[in-house]
Amino acid sequence: xxxxxxxxxxxxxxxxxxxxxxxxxxxxxxxxxxxxxxxxxxxxxxxxxxxxxxxxxxxxxxxxxxxxxxxxxxxxxxxxxxxxxxxxxxxxxxxxxxxxxxxxxxxxxxxxxxxxxxxxxxxxxxxxxxxxxxxxxxxxxxxxxxxxxxxxxxxxxxxxxxxxxxxxxxxxxxxxxxxxxxxxxxxxxxxxxxxxxxxxxxxxxxxxxxxxxxxxxxxxxxxxxxxxxxxxxxxxxxx
Amino acid sequence: xxxxxxxxxxxxxxxxxxxxxxxxxxxxxxxxxxxxxxxxxxxxxxxxxxxxxxxxxxxxxxxxxxxxxxxxxxxxxxxxxxxxxxxxxxxxxxxxxxxxxxxxxxxxxxxxxxxxxxxxxxxxxxxx
Numbered sequence: 001x002x003x004x005x006x007x008x009x010x011x012x013x014x015x016x017x018x019x020x021x022x023x024x025x026x027x028x029x030x031x032x033x034x035x036x037x038x039x040x041x042x043x044x045x046x047x048x049x050x051x052x053x054x055x056x057x058x059x060x061x062x063x064x065x066x067x068x069x070x071x072x073x074x075x076x077x078x079x080x081x082x083x084x085x086x087x088x089x090x091x092x093x094x095x096x097x098x099x100x101x102x103x104x105x106x107x108x109x110x111x112x113x114x115x116x117x118x119x120x121x122x123x124x125x126x127x128x129x130x131x132x133x134x135x136x137x138x139x140x141x142x143x144x145x146x147x148x149x150x151x152x153x154x155x156x157x158x159x160x161x162x163x164x165x166x167x168x169x170x171x172x173x174x175x176x177x178x179x180x181x182x183x184x185x186x187x188x189x190x191x192x193x194x195x196x197x198x199x200x201x202x203x204x205x206x207x208x209x210x211x212x213x214x215x216x217x218x219x220x221x222x223x224x225x226x227x228x229x230x231x232x233x234x235x236x237x238x239x
Numbered sequence: 240x241x242x243x244x245x246x247x248x249x250x251x252x253x254x255x256x257x258x259x260x261x262x263x264x265x266x267x268x269x270x271x272x273x274x275x276x277x278x279x280x281x282x283x284x285x286x287x288x289x290x291x292x293x294x295x296x297x298x299x300x301x302x303x304x305x306x307x308x309x310x311x312x313x314x315x316x317x318x319x320x321x322x323x324x325x326x327x328x329x330x331x332x333x334x335x336x337x338x339x340x341x342x343x344x345x346x347x348x349x350x351x352x353x354x355x356x357x358x359x360x361x362x363x364x365x366x367x
Contacts, residue, residue, distance in 0.1 A: 017328065024329035032330050043334050054341045058348050066352035068359050075292050093289045100285060104278035107320045108271055115268075216322075223320045227313055233285075234309035238292055239302070 102131035113215035125189035
């Protein structure tokens, strides 16, 4: 593993800017100098996930651009009858606010984790998990509403058949990511609350000692889920 | 192995002295206010993009507003919430530049779907 070691160049001596990029990448050592492997690998995973969702959105674009039938109007499809009138897209707007709020609580949890504030970190992570579960719950409601109205992957009452396939594929994959994130959040929150990262307890899965950086890595995943929703919201629901 | 992960391992060994640990992550210490401000901005931008639909703006105005609000939100999330603004450029470029190549894919599929639409209209007589 010698080739992955960092030289003894002190951090403040490392060049910055583009010169730093060249120096880091050509150093014959690990390229990400001040980033741990756990964090770098989470970034690499999210990087690959970007392409997965990118492909979904491009597939949706291709289907929508090449169909000769009219595309269903998302504004009307996702409207809810509330307070005596039809509000366009209201459920999706609420889901967006819920997910953004969960991102906010997660960012604060990471901050408190680095201050070793166990209680606040765990509470904020649990709050994030609750908001995430709320999001998934509203998505389940949305799915069942659309299925009852006759939307199927192979057809729907309003126009192009590809609407259903794109909708179930994209929101389904995103919902799966949120669900996995909620589980991941609960596991890390339990570890924080129990003080595993202070007592150097070994994890149940890898038997390795964790540290508070796990909260930040968890946070990266969660913010990514929010980030994907920003793109889905813009391209699928608003376009 | 200890050498390989020396940076982090060193910090966890130094847990008897919290100062040593704090030093490692000093670039992650931001006031909570920063996150609240970003949160409020994300709310405002989301509300704006919802209003684009609510007022049924159409045409180029609609699309440009949607894209602008989307990019601003994505930028805030990546830069502040995911701490990209404080990472070294070698990580920032490694993660953010390659996805831009997806735009080439978008262009290819735009050409392809125009062609598909043309063949459908020409050979199946289904004018829109």
